[in-house]
Amino acid sequence: MTSGPKPGYVPALDWMKAIGIALIVHGHVAARTAEWLTPPFYPKQVGVALFVFATGFTLARERRSVAQILFNRLFEVMVVALAAAAAMSAVGLVLFHDPAESNYLPLVGLHVLLGDLPANPTTWYVGTYLHLLLVWALVFRRRRPSWKVVRLVFALDIGVRAALVVLGGPHRAYMAVFNWLDILLVGSVMGRTDVEAAPPRWWAAAVVPVAWPVAVGAAGWLPSFPFMTLTNVGPLTGALVLSGTVSVGYAAYTWSIWTITRLLPAAAWVRFLSRNTIVVFVAHMPVYYLLEYTLARPVPGFAVRAAIEFVICLVGLAFVSEWIHRAGYLRSMKQWLEVRLGWSPGAAPVAGDSIVHE
Numbered sequence: 001m002t003s004g005p006k007p008g009y010v011p012a013l014d015w016m017k018a019i020g021i022a023l024i025v026h027g028h029v030a031a032r033t034a035e036w037l038t039p040p041f042y043p044k045q046v047g048v049a050l051f052v053f054a055t056g057f058t059l060a061r062e063r064r065s066v067a068q069i070l071f072n073r074l075f076e077v078m079v080v081a082l083a084a085a086a087a088m089s090a091v092g093l094v095l096f097h098d099p100a101e102s103n104y105l106p107l108v109g110l111h112v113l114l115g116d117l118p119a120n121p122t123t124w125y126v127g128t129y130l131h132l133l134l135v136w137a138l139v140f141r142r143r144r145p146s147w148k149v150v151r152l153v154f155a156l157d158i159g160v161r162a163a164l165v166v167l168g169g170p171h172r173a174y175m176a177v178f179n180w181l182d183i184l185l186v187g188s189v190m191g192r193t194d195v196e197a198a199p200p201r202w203w204a205a206a207v208v209p210v211a212w213p214v215a216v217g218a219a220g221w222l223p224s225f226p227f228m229t230l231t232n233v234g235p236l237t238g239a240l241v242l243s244g245t246v247s248v249g250y251a252a253y254t255w256s257i258w259t260i261t262r263l264l265p266a267a268a269w270v271r272f273l274s275r276n277t278i279v280v281f282v283a284h285m286p287v288y289y290l291l292e293y294t295l296a297r298p299v300p301g302f303a304v305r306a307a308i309e310f311v312i313c314l315v316g317l318a319f320v321s322e323w324i325h326r327a328g329y330l331r332s333m334k335q336w337l338e339v340r341l342g343w344s345p346g347a348a349p350v351a352g353d354s355i356v357h358e
Contacts, residue, residue: 010195013057014274015261016050021277023047024122025284025314030306037213039221040228040242041249048125049250050257051277052132052180056187059136060144066137068343073133075334076278081107081126084282088120106130112175122285124175131177132184144192145185154182154247162243165227166235173243174226183250195262205259208252216245272318279321284313 026034027044034043055073062069085103092098100119105111106127117124145153157178164173173179219241221228227246230238273280291309299305324330338344 008061009266010057011264011266011270012195012258012261013054014266014270015264016054016257017277018270018273019257019261020047020050020054021273021280022314023050024281025310028121028285029288029309029313030302033306035223036217037209038249038253039213039217039219040230040245041226045226046250046253046257049180049183049254051125052183053187053190053254053258055129055132056136056184056189057191058187059184060188060191066141067341070133070137071338071341074130075337076330077126077129077282078107079330079333080278080282081123084120084286085123088286092119109134112172114171114175115169116171117175120282120285122281125281128175128177128180132180135177135181136184136188140185140188145188147189150182150185150189153185154251157182158240158243158247161246162236162239165239165242170224170227179246180250182247183254186251186254190258202259202263205256208256212249212252216249272322273314276318276321276325279324280314280317283317283320287313287317 024044024047027042027047031042031044037043038046059069064072081103085100085107088103089099089101092100098119102111102114102118103120103123105114106118106123106125109127109130111118111124111127160176160178161173164176164178220231222231227242230241233241288309291312292305295305295308299308
């Protein structure tokens with residue numbers, strides 16, 4: 001059985017994770033309906049930023065050892081990602097003579113070596129999530145970041161992202177830890193604040209998603225992936241402007257959604273989606289590919305087909321995930337390993353973890 005909210009539970013984190021996973025799934029099944037909302041990136045990247053913020057927020061409240069933290073946060077992610085990679089390899093070998101070996105690179109943090117996304121595109125985040133946790137454990141676990149450090153990392157991220165866009169290509173820039181580290185640290189600083197205090201400037205937060213596409217979109221961005229391209233400027237200037245706009249945009253949308261969700265009450269359906277994000281995150285793209293192939297002829301209309309795919313990839317996979325957790329095999333395997341490592345199973349969980357349950 002899934003436990004109820006723990007002491008220190010923050011409903012806004014569940015709202016952010018539910019919104020985040022919905023944005024990510026929508027961004028894959030119906031990207032063209034909303035790609036203009038968040039130039040020069042795409043709304044599904046806001047979904048990823050929400051997860052990164054929540055990771056930083058909950059890491060700031062951790063009291064376990066670093067080894068326990070990394071184990072608890074990586075165990076289920078890695079098991080599910082490995083199972084999905086193995087399933088895609090089996091299907092790929094039988095049908096296409098292609099083992100889709102790129103899906104294994106994120107499991108060991110080597111996905112950034114690719115000039116493109118893995119065969120299962122969302123699994124890039126597994127490797128980047130690993131990188132973020134390692135950077136936090138090695139650098140920021142003992143030296144908790146201040147707003148001054150956050151500002152320095154913002155500047156670092158902008159410079160490194162711009163350099164990677166020019167020298168390594170936009171996909172490497174997108175998957176690199178420096179595309180997300182500043183948002184992780186914003187979450188870490190916010191995680192040490194009083195979440196019960198009244199959220200400031202909530203009305204200003206509501207302005208962000210309305211004003212951003214108008215103000216920033218006027219710059220004239222050309223659709224490209226994973227970032228849009230600025231026209232009428234040189235590659236270096238374009239990369240710097242792009243990188244700065246991405247950092248500001250990630251932060252603005254994350255702050256906006258965090259501020260607004262702090263006003264919302266806890267909801268059972270939101271918590272349901274929140275605790276089942278791993279399976280949805282990892283599995284929805286292979287399911288989407290299958291649905292596109294299956295539904296293309298019987299459901300030719302894009303809107304109806306996209307709606308069906310969205311419901312199955314989000315809600316359907318969330319129910320599959322819930323069944324997997326209720327079966328208890330993952331929990332039993334994890335507890336067995338914890339005992340062998342000398343830890344009490346499930347000891348001192350942190351409430352409201354980002355992409356895992358505890």
